Structures are given as C-alpha cells and as structure tokens.
Amino acid sequence: MIDNQAARKDTLRSAARWDALLRSEDVTEQEKQAHDAWLKADPAHTYAWQQVEKLRRQLQSVPGTASLNTLQLKQYQGHSRRAVLRSFALLAAGGAIGSLAWRQAPTQSWMASHRTARGERRKYSLADGTQLILNTATALDVVETSTARVIRLYEGEIFIRTSERAKKVAANKALQIRTEQGLVIPLGTVFTVRKQDMSTQVTVLEDEVELIPLSAGDKTQRIVAGEQAWMSTRNVKVANAAPQADSWTRDLLVVVDWPLSSLVAELSRYRKGVLRCDPSIAGLRVSGSFPIDDTGRALQAIANALPVKIDRLTHYWVTIKEVS
Known part of the structure; x- marks a missing residue:
C-alpha cells in the first residue's frame, strides 16, 4: 500500500516535471495536450499544479534558491536546464532551502x-x-x-x-x-x-x-x-490565559461567559460541513463544558441552555437560530 505522504510528494514532483517541460524552449503541442490530460485525470494533479504555480510566484521574491547537482539534472536532459532548476527550486522551497524561503513559501500543509x-x-x-x-x-x-x-x-x-x-x-x-x-x-x-x-x-x-x-x-x-x-x-x-485552555486534550471545550458566536466558531473546528449561528443571537453569553467528539450532543446542550433551536438543512449544514 502506497503511503499517502509519499503519494503526495510524487504528485508534486510530477507537477514540477511538467512545469519544467512546459517552460522548455522545445515543448510541443502534443506535450501540452498530454499535460492537460494529466490535469484532468485526478483532482490531486490539479491541486499539485496549483501549488507549484503558487510556490513559483512566491519564490520570485526570494534572493537565491537551491541548485541541483549534475546527477539530478541528467535524468531531465531533454528539458531546458534553466526550467528544470526553476521547477526543482519550487520543490526545495517545500523542504529546506533556508529560513527565508521557508518564511515566504512554507511547505504546504497537505505535504x-x-x-x-x-x-x-x-x-x-x-x-x-x-x-x-x-x-x-x-x-x-x-x-x-x-x-x-x-x-x-x-x-x-x-x-x-x-x-x-x-x-x-x-x-x-x-x-x-x-x-x-x-x-x-x-x-x-x-x-x-x-x-x-x-x-x-x-x-x-x-x-x-x-x-x-x-x-x-x-x-x-x-x-x-x-x-x-x-x-x-x-x-x-x-x-x-483562558480557564482550562487545554481542555481539548481531554475531549472537551470548556468556556466561561463566551458569546455564542465564539463557541460555535470553536465547535465548527471539530465538525465537517457548515456550522453557524444567526447574527441575532450571536451575542448570547454561554458557559459550560461541551464534548468535541460529539458535536451533535454539544449542539443539543446549547439548545437546552439557551432560547435557541438547531436548524439542520442537512447533516453538513447546521444553523443555530432564535426560537420564534
């Protein structure tokens, strides 16, 4: 079974190779079409390509990037050396080419x-x-x-x-x-x-x-x-410091006199989809302990404690509203 981390890195390397190819002086129309096909083959390819483009733009302000040795370049002899250097500098920016490059083009969280x-x-x-x-x-x-x-x-x-x-x-x-x-x-x-x-x-x-x-x-x-x-x-x-700021390590969110909007924003970090509260009740104050492993139970606890109701459009789109 291929490790997800290794697969992500391989996809990014492929994107960098495509970048090198498309920037070479002798790129053909067939190669451009092949690149389009590669992008459409997998959403991960499109995402990796976007990251390579983003990193290249960010690196334009970095004075100096890592170079490649001769052995690394030999496997890409068919492409412009300058283009290859640019592309692999992008990969290096995702790893360790120095603190300046890391600050301006940090390793993407997905890697x-x-x-x-x-x-x-x-x-x-x-x-x-x-x-x-x-x-x-x-x-x-x-x-x-x-x-x-x-x-x-x-x-x-x-x-x-x-x-x-x-x-x-x-x-x-x-x-x-x-x-x-x-x-x-x-x-x-x-x-x-x-x-x-x-x-x-x-x-x-x-x-x-x-x-x-x-x-x-x-x-x-x-x-x-x-x-x-x-x-x-x-x-x-x-x-x-807020009381029990580390309560999440014990599977709880402990709040003391928080506005409801802040509590909902914190709970949304632990829940897939959209969780929001109506602006009319955003300022209601709330205190208590809420389970972050069961946000449905946490929402019910909010409804029990405040004059609000939980409106579920779907499981992934939930709004807390004022009781009419």
Whole structure:
C-alpha cells in the first residue's frame, strides 16, 4: 500500500516535471495536450499544479534558491536546464532551502509529515520523550538539525509537554516551534501553540516560554504559566490565559461567559460541513463544558441552555437560530 505522504510528494514532483517541460524552449503541442490530460485525470494533479504555480510566484521574491547537482539534472536532459532548476527550486522551497524561503513559501500543509483530519486528535512523542498532542486539522513537520529540534507548525494546534530528558538535551539542542510569525522556545514547560491566520497563539500551563517574532530583531518576550500571548511577525501581546485552555486534550471545550458566536466558531473546528449561528443571537453569553467528539450532543446542550433551536438543512449544514 502506497503511503499517502509519499503519494503526495510524487504528485508534486510530477507537477514540477511538467512545469519544467512546459517552460522548455522545445515543448510541443502534443506535450501540452498530454499535460492537460494529466490535469484532468485526478483532482490531486490539479491541486499539485496549483501549488507549484503558487510556490513559483512566491519564490520570485526570494534572493537565491537551491541548485541541483549534475546527477539530478541528467535524468531531465531533454528539458531546458534553466526550467528544470526553476521547477526543482519550487520543490526545495517545500523542504529546506533556508529560513527565508521557508518564511515566504512554507511547505504546504497537505505535504506535512504529521497531520490530523477535521475532528481528529493524535498523540506523538519525539525521540527525547517530549509529548505532543495534535488537535483537529493540524499539520506539522519535525526537523532535526545539528543545533535544534524544530517543529514546523503550518496549521492547527498542538499541546507540548517537555520531558526531563528533553530539558537536558535542550542544553545542546534546543527545541523550537516555528510558524510564519516566528519562534516559540520552551524553557522546560507545558504549553499549547495554535496557528491562526495572522498570528500564533501560545498558552503557557507550566513554567515559561520564550517568543521571538520574525521581524523583531533581537527582541524576545517571555510568558509564564497562566499567561497567553498572540505573536505577530513584529510584536507580542500578552493577556491572562483562558480557564482550562487545554481542555481539548481531554475531549472537551470548556468556556466561561463566551458569546455564542465564539463557541460555535470553536465547535465548527471539530465538525465537517457548515456550522453557524444567526447574527441575532450571536451575542448570547454561554458557559459550560461541551464534548468535541460529539458535536451533535454539544449542539443539543446549547439548545437546552439557551432560547435557541438547531436548524439542520442537512447533516453538513447546521444553523443555530432564535426560537420564534
């Protein structure tokens, strides 16, 4: 059985080869037609092609990309060398051509080595005993270099508990969590990291964590147990942590005086399809514990506690409305 990760990488490599062929000086009409047929053969082909085009556009602003050695080029002698270099630079951007390229053209989440689907959570341990729990719809890679162990978080949320062994290893090889916004460095601790659209949210449950925004120079920000921070590429905003911010690791969503719209938005992370609430009731306040493994039961609990009803157009299209 072919591993899904390997299949995704093979599809992306095929897309890069097509990119090289279509950019060569001697591409034929028959080859263009063959490319069209390849795109139509599988939706995954179309998606991979879109990612190659997107990465190529993003790399235009990156000064310098990885080159290929002679052996790599020999198998593509029929294509323009320059076109091949461009295409394989795109693939390299999805891996490791340096921090600048990773920032501007990060590995797409669908190629990540560790992933969870919508509503799924999964446990994972690093070689040093550090424990990870991946929340719903999370994608990350774990990369070890000579000086660091790097968790590259592309989307979603993770819970991290460093082990005693990890604290000793950290003296020589620091653990880092890297997002588009910057670095999160644990100082022997328990914490969560959540990738949001324009920021990285970090909640510290034990000890301390150091945050280093991408464009902040040498400026760092430490946050301690009981604090929560939102890191952009330039700064860090700190506040008190929400109660039981890690409740999702226990299969619950615990909320205290939340607007209904916020609760619905959180529940929708664990449910396939569309889940929304009518604007007229979005501001209703709610507190309680809601099961994230059974969002249907969570919705019924909301209906029992508030003057609302659950309107199901289909199983995948649900709206919470005011009781008329």
